[in-house]
Amino acid sequence: MRCLYCHAVIHEEMSWSDLLFKRIEDPFCGICKSGLLEIKKENSCSVCSGKMEGSGTCGDCLIWNEHQMYHDVLHSNRSLYEYNQLLKEMIKRFKYNGDYAVAGCFRKKIIEEVKKLPRQTLLVPVPVSEERLQTRGFNQTEALLVMAGLKFECLLTRKNEEVSQAKKLKHDRHSGENPFKAIQQLNGENILLMDDLYTTGTTIRRAAHILKEAGAGEVRSLTIGR
Template sequence: MRCLYCHTHIFEEIGWSDLIFKRVEDPFCAGCRSTLIKIEGARCKICSRSMKSEGVCSDCDMWSKHSDYSDVLTANHSIYEYNDSLKELIKRFKYNGDYALAGCFRKELIEHVKLYKKFIIVPMPVSSLRLKERGFNQTEALLECAGVSYENLLKRVDTETSQAKKQKAARHSGENPFQSGKAMNGENILLIDDLYTTGTTIRRAASVLKKTGAGEVRSVTIGR
């Protein structure tokens, strides 16, 4: 087995218990694994930003005063800090088309998604333009590699500029790019995405779902 990040061989002993309980192997070598920093300790109870003490960060406090998005998202849980290692990993996966990297976070997704047993799992959609450029929806790929069932309840319309290329102020402006044609009846939704940056994308998606009748909307992302 080779590390999916640096491609060096990984040598480890596998016991009978590993085979019986179908252990999920770590796709990274010890060195590469150590460069990915989990968000632990005190964090914003809404967006998962690391904080000195538990509470609500200044960004989420501002969102709470927004007339359209104040209460659409109950909470987001992000797994890793968005450092240089995760940035390079996402770049290779999302923009360079290294689909094999979709399996890097299989174990983490399985562990977190299973906590939301009564939620419908919904991947964040990409526009047809981005789908044509990349060849796959990165969020669907993450879920499929983790063996997690999901429903496509959202559609994203084409825009000239992706959110990743916009400055913070520009992300907050503009029309909502998401649409949903399915009426909900109070079902709880768990949105899955690769990154939480300003929270605009997830809140816009949550807003559309709430307007169609969804109950609680939460999200899980790989990075924050």
């Protein structure tokens, strides 16, 4: 077995339980695994997974909750890793350099998180604009779910954007028209939004707002980086 990211050979012992029960293999070698910083729930915001001393709700989420349009639209966001240099390189290789297989690096963690969800939660990838889809060749959020072998529903569409969200200042991200549109009406279904990164929370909350307007129940989100 080789590391899905650096392709180094992984040496690990097999146990009887591994032979009797289907095991989700760890995709990373020891070096790559140690370079990724997992976000611990006990040291992060209960809403957005942002780093905190202790537990509770961070200042940013308290401000979001004061916003009339986005008050309580997002039940919670779970981010897997801190956005350090290694994760930045991995996302770049996957998202911008077209290395689709890198999405498989996060398969184990994504499956573990999905298993914790309330039953019958719909998995919904955050859509990219048609322009971005043509440029990249695939939607990176769908790729994460495909490589994890999970079924998902495309319940949102997205308008074209002249400037990428990643290149906008925080103030500019918060302002402007909501780029998302619901494809169908919902009937109280719980939703998990899948995205690659949580930066300011604007994208996730805009998508959650549209889903809530369409009749969704609780809307959660899962991202690789924070």
